[in-house]
Amino acid sequence: MKKKATIYRMVTPDHLCPWGLKAMDILKRNDFEIEDHHLESQEANQRYKDENGYSETPQIFIEGERIGGYDDLREHLGMEPEETEGKTYQPVIAIFAVTFLMAITTTLAMTGGLEILRIAELFIAFSMCVLAITKLQDLSSFSTMFLNYDLLARKFVPYAYVYPFVEAGAGILMIAGLFTWVAAPAALFIATIGAISVFKAVYIDKRELECACTGGGSGVPLGFTSLTENLMMMAMAIWMMVKAL
Incomplete structure (x- = not known):
């Protein structure tokens, strides 16, 4: 009953x-x-x-x-509470999971096969574009959070507003392999500054901050994931420049 x-x-x-x-x-x-x-x-x-x-x-x-x-x-009923606030990696997991699947299906559609290098290129480029979108949807919140830890933005505040546009532009150009000697150095520059800033804030200064990588107020902790994102972008930029030689 x-x-x-x-x-x-x-x-x-x-x-x-x-x-x-x-x-x-x-x-x-x-x-x-x-x-x-x-x-x-x-x-x-x-x-x-x-x-x-x-x-x-x-x-x-x-x-x-x-x-x-x-x-x-x-x-x-013994169900877990819904996550409404606090630390979470869900935004990053969602973005990377979807962009990885996009990279696989795009490569399959373009080449008829699963070319690992092309999947990796598209995965990082798509991720850059989507991450830029999350920042651009609320540029004010992103810039405020970004200023908490980015070393260049702290010295030159307008950089916090320019960063998402550079990230999006570099990602878009990298998808098609256009203007590599503009897109790749730009990506390498922002990623290197980002990696140094994250490493200093988290591993040297031991600060507990939220990452601005997925926009303001996402609840994503600044740390290993943020550092990995920047290192991936650096590797992509270097690879694209080597490939263009």
Whole structure:
């Protein structure tokens, strides 16, 4: 026999509570029989909370026992809490995983095979472009975070605003192998400054900072991943120059 769950959630013409929808989804996936109560206005939602002493909606009950809100439901069912803040490598993993698959499929489409060197070239170039996009979508936040550790930006603040454009431009040109003697030195320059800056901040000064590599406020810790990203860009730039000789 199915267990019975009751949920009180906000459903109005202008607002459909996302936490309520997520709670409904979890209950359905766990095979609960759901009694769904809609709070159909802001006033009704506030009145329900005030009358019952709750700080939030949705409110979930299972077999008459109050569980609480969305996070409480996850805990009750033995699920891990959703990551909403704090340190995370998820943005970097997502970018590198997708750009790696893009590099593989692009190489396959262009050559009919899996040429390892071309995959590596495209992987780094695609990664540079996507990482630049994450910075350019909020240039102000990126520059503020970048100034926490980049040695050149601290001496010359406009560099913090120029960096993403150089990264994007170099990546775009490297994809097609165009203007190598412009793109590769530019990439080598910013990557070398970046690697030195990260190494000093993390391994010499022992500072705990967030990396600006995926834009401002991403929660990615500054450290080995950030250093590796810069070293990969340096290797790519050197390889492209050697290849062009």
